[in-house]
Amino acid sequence: MLSGKKFAILRGMAKVDPDELLTVTQAADERGTTRQAINHLIRQGKLNPTVIAGKRFVSRREIAAYVPDKGGRPTESKKGGKK
Numbered sequence: 001m002l003s004g005k006k007f008a009i010l011r012g013m014a015k016v017d018p019d020e021l022l023t024v025t026q027a028a029d030e031r032g033t034t035r036q037a038i039n040h041l042i043r044q045g046k047l048n049p050t051v052i053a054g055k056r057f058v059s060r061r062e063i064a065a066y067v068p069d070k071g072g073r074p075t076e077s078k079k080g081g082k083k
Contacts, residue, residue: 021050021057030063041066 024042028035041047042056047066049056 016050016059020060022060022063024049024056024058027058027063030060031066 022030024035024038027047028038031038038047038058042049042058047058047062049058051057
């Protein structure tokens with residue numbers, strides 16, 4: 001029986017604490033956003049999931065540290081031409 005015991009999960013060569021991993025739904029709840037938004041960030045490469053038995057998990061630290069882009073249209077200075 002495994003209850004009460006902690007197991008480390010290997011991600012690449014690093015150990016990951018299972019309590020540190022969140023499902024996509026849990027990550028969305030923590031960020032106050034949707035599952036679709038978290039999946040979009042994963043597809044864009046802005047979040048790195050850990051896949052276990054076909055399910056995607058995201059590190060709690062990575063979710064907390066994520067800072068979204070400003071968004072919107074680029075300013076004139078970033079367009080590089082008009083003055």
